[in-house]
Amino acid sequence: MANVQTLDPNASPLDYYGWELRRLREAAHLKQGQLGDIIFCTGSLIGQIETTKKVPTRDFSERVDAALGTDGLFSRLVGLVLRSQLPTWFQPYADMEAQATYISTYQVQLVHGLLQTEEYARAVLTTGVSDDLDGLLAGRMERQLILEREQPPLAWAVLDEAVLHRPIGGQEVMRNQLAHLLEFSERRWMRIQVMPFSVGQHASLDGSFTAMRFHEDPDIVYTEDLISGHMTANPATVREASRRYAHLQAAALSVEDSAALIARVMEERYGNQSRPDELAMA
Numbered sequence: 565m566a567n568v569q570t571l572d573p574n575a576s577p578l579d580y581y582g583w584e585l586r587r588l589r590e591a592a593h594l595k596q597g598q599l600g601d602i603i604f605c606t607g608s609l610i611g612q613i614e615t616t617k618k619v620p621t622r623d624f625s626e627r628v629d630a631a632l633g634t635d636g637l638f639s640r641l642v643g644l645v646l647r648s649q650l651p652t653w654f655q656p657y658a659d660m661e662a663q664a665t666y667i668s669t670y671q672v673q674l675v676h677g678l679l680q681t682e683e684y685a686r687a688v689l690t691t692g693v694s695d696d697l698d699g700l701l702a703g704r705m706e707r708q709l710i711l712e713r714e715q716p717p718l719a720w721a722v723l724d725e726a727v728l729h730r731p732i733g734g735q736e737v738m739r740n741q742l743a744h745l746l747e748f749s750e751r752r753w754m755r756i757q758v759m760p761f762s763v764g765q766h767a768s769l770d771g772s773f774t775a776m777r778f779h780e781d782p783d784i785v786y787t788e789d790l791i792s793g794h795m796t797a798n799p800a801t802v803r804e805a806s807r808r809y810a811h812l813q814a815a816a817l818s819v820e821d822s823a824a825l826i827a828r829v830m831e832e833r834y835g836n837q838s839r840p841d842e843l844a845m846a
Contacts (some may be wrong), residue, residue, distance in 0.1 A: 646706035649699035687733030739834035755815035767811035
């Protein structure tokens, strides 16, 4: 007789998801392989998700809902599951980010998480120490769904020019990432500016920070150090962050000139380069 792993549905959102998947699959009198055939995946994957060894995706959840007739149960649960995959210290920030009506950020080293492509995000996350890269990546991609809402938060990002030149993940990953940034220029609720090297000293040489506004709650400023993040609603800190951000926006290139610089770096630094033997034959 097979050794069936006992799950505690109260242990975590992932455990609850796996417990419900097993319960409803068995109620439908389906083996793991049979459900896998219906939703075009392997029975092994079904088993891994039921035993919390794999994190479900949103697409997987939608297909399970359709196959088992669960009225969107797993599509609703997966949001909680993916949010739970974020580092514990980061989850309070992600919760507030999802409620914000306006997000403004200055980034020195990297593209902000909400604007990252999946390949860029994967390259960034591989520099960490977590054993669950897929879970972290899924959680980061889930955060980005707030930008796809019918009424997304207004957002403004100032990126240091160094962000464009740092080759995270390699040439193709960077080219796709910069192209992704340019796509946001077509969305009226998102604005991206670049702080050029030529500016020299500016109002936030201390580093990156993000500010958020809400319908009713106080404004929040978020910063990170080496191992954790910090949120504060201290009025003096919020005022100082607002002052600094206004100076950053004034010093950075205009939205239009920023898009032109992003496009130029994308082509000149990450464009398709001919191989040496092709150059020799030209």
